[in-house]
Amino acid sequence: MENALKGSCIIGQSGGPTSVINSSAYGVIRTALDNENITRVFGAAHGIKGVLNDQLYDMGEEDAKELELLMNTPSSELGSCRYKMADPDSDDTDYQRILEIFKKYNVRYFFYNGGNDSMDTCDKISRFMDKSGWECRVMGVPKTIDNDLYNTDHCPGFASAAKYIATSCAEIYKDARVYDTGMVCIVEIMGRHAGWLTAASALAGTIGCGPDLIYLPETDFDMDRFVADVERVYKERGNCLVAVSEGVHYADGRFVSEAKTSATDGFGHAQLGGLASLLAAVIKDRLNVKVRGIELSLLQRCAAHAASAVDVNEAFMAGKIAVESAVAGETGKMVAFKRAGCGEYKCEYVLVPLTSVANYEKKVPAEWITPDGTGVTQDFIDYALPLIQGSVDRPTENGMPRYARLKKVLAK
């Protein structure tokens, strides 16, 4: 094979965890362990920090069955970090250290699994290695529940969070209208700058249990209009279920969760309770109806018990293809997803330059948001619904999920 490059590889996980980031890690680790060009497989403890601190777990020491259970294990099993790398042109200290570690362990393949910032890290390392003359193939594996990466149809992690959110909204819908007296229920969903996850609540509408009103951060929020919307729905239907992004903001850019307005005076303690509580308090104050604010919080990020089979499999494939592509000679790329043709959903895996992904945030297109800014269109449903299909037959132990138990033997 003309591009054969022999050496070790490192896989690192970065940014917020998801239900399926470990499936991608397993895709990398399993494929790498099985590849004859890859001599050793290391997992970096807490992403790039593990490289800088020389804390690498030797994946070859792990039991194969336990590694496979990574497919069933939420969060980032190797540990994650939020570490912003300096620009190597102004300060290359970290990069020199990484090079030192790469040389120490003969690392010729580096896989980094994360979102926007992680692809930026990945890109900088890739370019530094090129310049340094140390041949090392650097590949990004996408991950983010926020679904805001450029140049990919969607991101691993999004679909499982979306499925959890839609299912939970359906269950809340059922619960919140059980009495013959009405209630306004406000569900706060993650996604500070992009509304993909909040929009996913609309999938509950496919079984008639969706939110009445949906507010994304792509649209400016107006408190008076919000109160009027809720009042109208409540009067019409006797109940109102609202899905709102944590990142909704006023026209001047201030986050609603942090701003005090005349409408929320005395309520705007962003520290105590979040946006859902604040909006529930405003509705209670203005409309004097029964309210409840629910923040899905961390629950939506790591609800592996409700993961989408499509997501779990695609996440694995993203890791596998990253390794196969790197061994075949690729570097400086991220594995991206492309929806193949129309008709039945099919995902194709393509490679895109890391530079085209790093540091951008993809938002929900304006044409997928209803003109009044309180819902999403059928186009969004058609986009998202195929992604949440299927559930995984997850191993359990005494009725509880059976997670991977790694030994995490530090490499010497």
Add this chain to the structure above:
Amino acid sequence: MENALKGSCIIGQSGGPTSVINSSAYGVIRTALDNENITRVFGAAHGIKGVLNDQLYDMGEEDAKELELLMNTPSSELGSCRYKMADPDSDDTDYQRILEIFKKYNVRYFFYNGGNDSMDTCDKISRFMDKSGWECRVMGVPKTIDNDLYNTDHCPGFASAAKYIATSCAEIYKDARVYDTGMVCIVEIMGRHAGWLTAASALAGTIGCGPDLIYLPETDFDMDRFVADVERVYKERGNCLVAVSEGVHYADGRFVSEAKTSATDGFGHAQLGGLASLLAAVIKDRLNVKVRGIELSLLQRCAAHAASAVDVNEAFMAGKIAVESAVAGETGKMVAFKRAGCGEYKCEYVLVPLTSVANYEKKVPAEWITPDGTGVTQDFIDYALPLIQGSVDRPTENGMPRYARLKKVLAK
């Protein structure tokens, strides 16, 4: 059959919904429809209010397949109520009205599915019918996520909520320690007077992902001791996961969620955010560490997607046995659960007098709480673990749960 009593039956659902209350309803409805002594089967709209308002759905009009899907449908599909009946000795208006409706539809069997208050309603109706001379067999079917009914080993609804709570706590555990910096995460769990559900968080400990500290309402809460507990755990382990009942209270009985103390001055806005937010703010203030408060809210009550198979089946059986027992001549009883012998878990169904259940609240036994009041013993685990076993192969539609779609045809 010597006790054969021919006539219609009514099933009503009452109190807070659960993941499996509709399984009990299905147990009643299916068994009643199939029984030759029961001529018509009615579902009361919003519990006893549906009887008082003459709003009865004719279950004979429903499609059998849709009825069966009640096993997959969370919340109370017939609608629920929280309606406290007067003492018939002081005011029998409601009871006379119920008698009128019973006569109108020739109701000879009445099944009421609920918790403490509902068993009280059931008991009062039973005694009134006895006195009135209208032969009607009245049976209670237990239901409550709170698990606080007397004279039964456990209650339908508890196990599914417990399974959801334990699984969610395990997922939060995984998520909250993904970085190399620590966090104190506080999870607020339902159960105002009884700590069964909060205790269930300890089931996550069976896979090594349980809370470090658990606070039940059975023990007095002390804010200074709480802060000291968290500080100790955080220093030892670098992280701290806390499960706390919404009903924790100070020694003088004031709920922590409602009380302002010197420790929480400026934070005690019970209206805005709940207990978890308040405790997180206190920890942030006192220990200056990263905190997150998570309230499981309605999510824990109706998470049918994660229901326990044991719970779903037992809930169905409770309804079925209520009908069979009533047809056989029983009245004024509730179907209760008895754990058969030791060794492998087996549930026996027994009948207990409604009067022995109504209005009492069963708490977690003091000997199942650790002496320092921050955890539960193995005895609790041994009690609860068999109840959360098994998951149900739940029908789905486009990746979303397929719930029952009843026609709800009002009886004439």
